Each structure stands twice: as structure tokens, then as C-alpha cells.
Amino acid sequence: MKSDKKISTAVIQRLPRYYRYLGDLLDKDITRISSKELATRMGITASQIRQDLNNFGSFGQQGYGYNVALLYHEIRHILGLDKSYAMVLIGAGNFGQALVNYRGFAKRGYSFIALFDSSSDVIGKEIGGMSVMDTTLLPDFLSQNHVDIAVIALPGQAVGQFIDILAKSDVKGVWNFSGSDLTVPSNLTVENVRLADSLMTLSYKISKDEIIQRVTDA
Amino acid sequence: MKSDKKISTAVIQRLPRYYRYLGDLLDKDITRISSKELATRMGITASQIRQDLNNFGSFGQQGYGYNVALLYHEIRHILGLDKSYAMVLIGAGNFGQALVNYRGFAKRGYSFIALFDSSSDVIGKEIGGMSVMDTTLLPDFLSQNHVDIAVIALPGQAVGQFIDILAKSDVKGVWNFSGSDLTVPSNLTVENVRLADSLMTLSYKISKDEIIQRVTDA
DNA sequence: TAGATTGTTAATCGATTAACAATC
């Protein structure tokens, strides 16, 4: 890491995309790539790529470009993907179950080690080889097991109580699927996934397009 | 709508959040709100709220502020939420099934009218009162039914073929859950949901926090 | 060496914030 200067969220959010493209290049046995060529493939500017990467270090070589494997592993490291993460699921409804059953996360080092729900409908149910536990057991579980990330897949409202419990444990990250805004103490980091917002953004764009089309047609 | 000037994505992505907060205010029977008060609640600046809204019109009143119900309905309209949308699901795995079973979307006017999958494991299965159809039936279905949005919940790769089919129909929007970047013709609009990217962003922040903590501890 | 391409500084562009006249 270059220095302690704050990296903007814009940059951070582009890192997974670089990582994905570099992974694809690796799969195609492409060993070197210039910022210009990568920029073309990604539909961004070469300047942006070089600026983004130089937040973290100098990974290229003048006159040559970047070594794909090297850069891939650097970004992998920057993103913290060379570690593994233990996760618990809070809210084992349809959505939570889908997350547990999705193999892609485990492949990247994220593994669910326990599932919790408050509803007797799902407590005791087997999902992904685990039995769903009562949320009343969560504090005990967290005190006896190391957990890095809590995945909250509850529909809205009653999320606050769990934040209190998590804040008292060694959980560091919360992946929040409950549409509401979570305020968390400073020892927790939240990443929000707002599916409803995303869908509304899509309908905005669709409605807008229709208007433009109408104007263009006229 | 004020004029045809391009609205930045930054603004568009804040609209659902305004909508959510205004909905909460309505539920609490709060009838008026100033940009300052709303800004405090949302943790942003009053200037930003006023600038954002003025992209679309003048909805407030000097010395008074904004009428909550009025502004709520204006944003609802801007987002296109006063219309209803017919959706089809392509990829009825765990994840797709969870989306179909989630009641929140229907509540906002988004309804699945058909489900498709290529795997004989799920074709014919009943989900949310619908029977999953073979994807080979998709072109016919689209030519005989009006569909606004296609929700793609396939794991990666084989998405391209469906884009071709959708582009030939009257589908306008694609809500894309397949981690890969979709290139679509101009008559389609894509909204990408990249869950894996979101999780990687979270682990970046967690790893970063640990480093800071270490530095602070020292 | 000559050509290519980086790392980095400088210029531009756009988005956010501040300020304030207009006005309810």
C-alpha cells in the first residue's frame, strides 16, 4: 500500500470490476496488458485505470504494460480476497436461503458457518447442510465462534436489535439486504444492497426512454 | 419535468432514498418538511436536496418547505412508480425463486407474469402460483404478451443469447443479476446488480479497517 | 537505440456546497 491517503468509494467500487476483467484475461492465457487495451475492453479511459491503480502502488512497467497475473493478485490482495471470511446469516427466508445455496461466495472464500431466524417455520430446517437456529442463540454463538461478516436478510424493520448484538461481538462487517438504512457503531462496517432502489432506478430509466422515444418519434 | 437536460446517475440513485424517507414521514403523519430537516434526517446537505429536486421542478414553497404528500407523489411519478410493470424471470434457481416469492415488488407495481429456465430440474415446477416454462418458449411468449422488464437470474455466461431474444421483443428493461457485464442494443436498458462486487467491497473496507486499527493501536 | 507505455502532474469537467435574493 502506497500511503494512508483516503481512497474514494468511486475507486473502491471499480476494483471488483478490474478483478473480474483480469480474471477473464487470465482464463484466456493473456499474460500482459496495457492500460489502453484494458480500457478499451472495459469501456473506460486508460488514464482512469492508471490513476486508480496508482492509489495502491506501481504495478506496471513502462513500455510493457501490466503483467496480468501479477496485477490480478495485487487487486485480490487489496480487496482482501486472499483471506477467508466466516459469515452468519440472520434471516433465513427465501432470499437468505438463496444466498446460502449460491456456491459462488464460498469459491471466493466467504463461508456461512451458521444460520439464524426468528420464525418457527424455518428454525430447525436444513439449508446448505446447516440447521437454522433460533435468533435467541445468536449472542451465545457469536461469543463462542469467530465471525467476520453478518448477512442480514430480514425484510425491513426489526434489524436494529441485531445490530446491538453484532456490535458487542467481533463481527466486523454487515452485508445488509434489509431495505432500510442502518446506523451502526464505528466498530462495524455496513455494505447495503438495496434491491428495491435498484429496480426503481430501472423504471426511471425506462420511463425516461419512453419520453425520449416519443419526442424523437414526433 | 423541467427540461430535457440530462440528469446525472448520482441524482437518479438518490431518488429512491428520498422516496423512502418521504414514505416514512407520511406514515408518521408529518405533512410538511424543510430541506434542512430532511437533510438532517438523511445525513446529507439541504443544498443537495434542493438541487436534486430542482432538476425536475419546483415542488416547495418559500418560507414553508415541502408538502410531504405532494413531494412523495412527485417523486413516485418521476420514478415511474405510478405505472405497473410486467416482468418475466429468466433463470428460476434459488435466487430467482426468492425474487418471485418476495412480496415487496408486487406491492410497488412490479409483477412477474412468467418464469423461464433451461433446466429440466425446475421446468414445470410451481413457484408463486406460476409454472416454470422452458426457455425455448420465451420468444413465442414475448411475441404474444406485453412484458416491460426481464429479470435475469442466471449464473454468468450464457446470458447473451437471451439478450438477442429480448432485443427483438417489446421488453424495455433488463434487471441483471448475472455477475457479468451485459452489452445491450439501444432499445434495452440494463440495471446491474452485482452481489459479488458488493461483497468484495465489504471485505475491502473490513481489511482496511483492520489496518487502521493496527496503526491506531500502535 | 527507438518505440511503447507507465507514473504522475496539470487541466478540465462535473458534482457538491455555500450564499443569497426572491417570496411565501
Next chain:
DNA sequence: TAGATTGTTAATCGATTAACAATC
């Protein structure tokens, strides 16, 4: 009217793009 708060213009800040010297 006096106070409050908008709509909007101007100032600031930050992010993106362009340019180029350094160097492989």
C-alpha cells in the same frame, strides 16, 4: 410585516481526463 425557506447562482471541491517526462 418579519421570519423562514425556497430556487438558483456562484464558489468550492473532488474526480476524471489529458499531457508528458521518465524509463523499460
